[in-house]
Amino acid sequence: MLNEILSFINENFQTLFMISVFPGLSFVLGFVIFAVWYQRKYLARLMIRMGPVHCGRRLGWLQLIADALKLITKELIFPKAANKPLFIFASIMLPVIPAAMIALIPFAPGLVIYNASGVSLLIFFAISTLFPVVSVIRGWAANNKFTIIGAFRNIYLDIAGEIPVFLASIGVMIWAGTYDLNEIVIQQSGMWFVIPQFLGFIVFFIGFLAMIEKVPFDIPTAETELIYGPNTEYTGAMFLNMMEADYVNVLAWTLLMITLYFGGYNGPRIFPDPIINGIFWMITKLLIAITIIFTIMISYARLRIDQAVRMGWNYLLPLSILNILLTLILKYIMFGGV
Amino acid sequence: MSETSSVNEGRPGLVDKLPKPIKKLFNWSRSYSIWPIHFVTGCCSPEYMQLFGPRYDLERWGVLPMGSTRQSDTLIFVGNVSRKMMLRALRLYEQMPEPKYVVVVGACATSKGPFPESYSLVRVKDYMDVDVYIAGCPPKPEAQAYGILKLRKKILEGE
Numbered sequence: 001m002l003n004e005i006l007s008f009i010n011e012n013f014q015t016l017f018m019i020s021v022f023p024g025l026s027f028v029l030g031f032v033i034f035a036v037w038y039q040r041k042y043l044a045r046l047m048i049r050m051g052p053v054h055c056g057r058r059l060g061w062l063q064l065i066a067d068a069l070k071l072i073t074k075e076l077i078f079p080k081a082a083n084k085p086l087f088i089f090a091s092i093m094l095p096v097i098p099a100a101m102i103a104l105i106p107f108a109p110g111l112v113i114y115n116a117s118g119v120s121l122l123i124f125f126a127i128s129t130l131f132p133v134v135s136v137i138r139g140w141a142a143n144n145k146f147t148i149i150g151a152f153r154n155i156y157l158d159i160a161g162e163i164p165v166f167l168a169s170i171g172v173m174i175w176a177g178t179y180d181l182n183e184i185v186i187q188q189s190g191m192w193f194v195i196p197q198f199l200g201f202i203v204f205f206i207g208f209l210a211m212i213e214k215v216p217f218d219i220p221t222a223e224t225e226l227i228y229g230p231n232t233e234y235t236g237a238m239f240l241n242m243m244e245a246d247y248v249n250v251l252a253w254t255l256l257m258i259t260l261y262f263g264g265y266n267g268p269r270i271f272p273d274p275i276i277n278g279i280f281w282m283i284t285k286l287l288i289a290i291t292i293i294f295t296i297m298i299s300y301a302r303l304r305i306d307q308a309v310r311m312g313w314n315y316l317l318p319l320s321i322l323n324i325l326l327t328l329i330l331k332y333i334m335f336g337g338v
Numbered sequence: 339m340s341e342t343s344s345v346n347e348g349r350p351g352l353v354d355k356l357p358k359p360i361k362k363l364f365n366w367s368r369s370y371s372i373w374p375i376h377f378v379t380g381c382c383s384p385e386y387m388q389l390f391g392p393r394y395d396l397e398r399w400g401v402l403p404m405g406s407t408r409q410s411d412t413l414i415f416v417g418n419v420s421r422k423m424m425l426r427a428l429r430l431y432e433q434m435p436e437p438k439y440v441v442v443v444g445a446c447a448t449s450k451g452p453f454p455e456s457y458s459l460v461r462v463k464d465y466m467d468v469d470v471y472i473a474g475c476p477p478k479p480e481a482q483a484y485g486i487l488k489l490r491k492k493i494l495e496g497e
Contacts, residue, residue, distance in 0.1 A: 044397060053398040055370040062370075063400055069367035070411075075435035077408065223405040235408045235435045 015113075022279070023107050028099055032247040033064045039294055046298050074236035081143040082233065090138035091238040094245035097130050098252040105255045106182045108265050108278025120181045121173065124256060125166055128211075131249065132158040135220075138242075139230035150229030153305050154213075154220035160312025161210030161217070164203050167320035171200035171327045172260050185264030194261040196330065200323040201261050203316050208257055210308065212250045215297040219305050250290070258285045361496070368411070368437065369494040370400040372486065375410040375434075377427055380417020381476060382444040388479040389486070396483060399490060407433040412489065418446035420458045424465055431466055440468045441489055443482060445475040 009016065018024055037052070041060070044051030052060025078084050103113040104120040116123050132155050139151020172193055176184045184193075194201045210217045221229030231242045258264060262285055265278030303311070356364075376386060389396045390403060404410050407430050419427060431438070442462050445451030448471050450459045462468055469492060472485035 040397070044395070048392040049395040050398050051395075052400055055400050060398075060400075066367040066370040066400060069364065070371040073364050073367070074437070077433075077435050228404075228406040228409070232406045233408055239409050 018111065018113050023102060023105065023111065023113055025099075028102060028248055028251065029244075031251050032244050033068075035247050035250065035290060036243070037061065037064050038290070039297075042291070042294050043298055046295075068240060071240040072237050076238065077233075077235045079142060079144065079233050083141040083143065086137055086141035087233075088238070090134050090141055091234060091241045093134050094131075094138065095241055095248050097127060097134060098245065098248040101127050101252040102248075102255060104181060105252075105259055106185055106264060107282050108275040111275055111278065112182060115182070116180075118178070118180045118183075121169065121179045121184070124181070125162075125169075128162070128252075135230060138234075142230070142233035144233055146226045146228075146232045147230045150220045150222075150226045150232070153222075153226075154230060156305060156309050157210055157213070157217060157219055157312075160309045160316075161207040164312060164316035164320045165207035165211060167317070168197075168200040168204040168207065168323060169260055171197050171320070171323045174324065174327050175331060181259050181264075185259060185266065188263040189266050192261065192263040192266075197261065197323070197327065199319060199326065203320045203323060204257065204261070207312070207316055208253050209293075209296065210312065212253050212293070213246070214250070214293060216300040216303055217308055218302055219308055222302060250293070251286075254286060254289045254293070255282075258282065258289060262289075365494055365496050369490045372399075372401050372412050372439075372490060372493075373404045373410050374401060374412040374414050374441075374486075375404060375407055375430065376414040376416050377419075377430065378416050379419055379423055380444070380446060382416045382446075382482075385476050385479050386414070386416045386443060386482055389483055394479050394483050396486060399487065401486060408435065410434055411437070412439045412441055414441045414443060415447040415462050416443045418444075418451070418453070418459055419462060421460055422458075424460050424462075427462075428465060439470075439489060439493070440466055441470045441472065441485060442468050443472045443485070444477060445473070448473070451475055 020026065037060070040063070041051040052063035054060065055066050056062030078087060101124050104116060104124050106112040112120075114120075135154045135158075136151045139147040139154070142148075172184065173179055175193060175196055176187050178184060178187075213220060220226075221231060226232070231239060234242055263281075265282050267277065267281030267284075269277060271277045271280060376383070378386075388394055389401075411434070413427070413431055413434065415427070431440070440462070442448050446453070446459065447462050449461055450456060452475070453459050470485050470489045472482055474481050477485070
């Protein structure tokens with residue numbers, strides 16, 4: 001019996017390792033803990049404050065552990081008017097969806113949890129469309145006017161942002177001639193796609209900021225208008241899940257941006273092992289990207305919902321269609337065919 | 339919206355039955371993550387707002403102002419509380435999940451301060467259990483920070 005279990009683990013060790021440790025669960029949770037701490041610390045330094053200092057010996061590195069422990073041990077409150085099963089379902093389901101998107105991203109040559117036989121980019125967008133649905137469920141289930149307004153703002157913003165993002169990534173698909181994220185990364189070993197797809201990248205980046213709902217577009221959870229948007233009624237451990245969902249969403253979309261436009265795991269050879277080299281460049285690019293996102297967070301004020309929706313439909317959508325046409329023309333001129 | 343059904347209503351929670359080291363760990367985590375909501379009704383609030391600016395920065399101890407009462411730990415009364423505002427304050431207090439703490443800032447909310455014969459002001463301690471009083475009219479930001487750190491110490495020692 002024991003031998004069978006051991007041989008099973010041995011055969012499937014790499015898959016188990018990938019699901020539970022590196023691009024999977026531990027990495028995602030570790031990133032969430034790091035990103036929240038890094039955001040609080042970095043934003044505080046930009047405001048000439050200190051940020052968390054005293055929790056943990058230095059740099060306040062235990063701050064997020066303390067916050068999580070406190071939230072887990074707090075009372076759970078279910079509003080009387082709420083739909084209790086849906087209320088719990090949404091809080092459990094929300095962090096799962098962006099985590100499932102991460103399974104499609106290649107971190108190194110061969111290091112991808114689910115190799116979707118050549119259509120991984122399409123599956124990524126297919127899974128990402130579930131996120132606003134569950135987000136509306138969480139707002140509706142709480143049965144509070146602030147959560148419902150926040151949920152509807154969320155769906156407006158996601159539709160205005162996701163269609164330009166998808167059309168911009170169609171430019172990448174045409175340029176690379178494939179739907180496979182791994183193949184797209186391999187083709188970028190010479191030149192990153194941000195250079196031939198520059199217009200597409202600008203559209204993608206603005207739509208991406210709308211998708212991750214950080215400050216210029218934090219319209220659903222506007223703290224000064226709606227109390228906390230769709231998260232208003234969540235307490236304790238369920239609120240912890242909501243915060244986690246936010247940051248896992250940031251992680252998934254940032255990794256997609258790096259994979260499509262910034263060469264994925266490609267980079268100068270530093271480590272002899274190609275897998276460690278790929279992971280190193282992926283994480284370096286991730287850190288640079290979240291630093292830029294946090295800098296944008298502190299530099300801009302929040303847009304109104306009508307401004308954000310108008311920007312999505314009136315400017316980003318035509319630009320992304322123009323980008324597809326330009327890509328077709330450029331590819332026809334350079335390679336003599338599409 | 340105000341009516342809630344809580345999980346452990348009126349009975350001792352699971353946390354109280356746990357062994358001592360784990361309780362200590364929980365108290366440590368609570369003491370480092372006080373998320374206050376401030377009930378601003380008077381002129382102690384400009385002094386209170388300094389606490390989250392560059393000079394006094396209470397986020398060094400993990401104090402983080404939150405938007406919603408559902409995620410807050412501490413109700414901070416900043417300024418005088420009239421009979422009508424007390425109803426709203428009680429509603430906020432009931433919306434917060436256990437364990438919750440109350441801090442009273444300034445003379446008005448503590449003991450009616452300069453208006454002892456007022457017909458409308460009330461004292462907070464007549465309505466709910468108060469953990470920390472901060473004296474002054476208005477208390478300086480240093481004094482308020484000291485009060486919140488007192489609350490931190492109280493939580494760390496298990497009240």
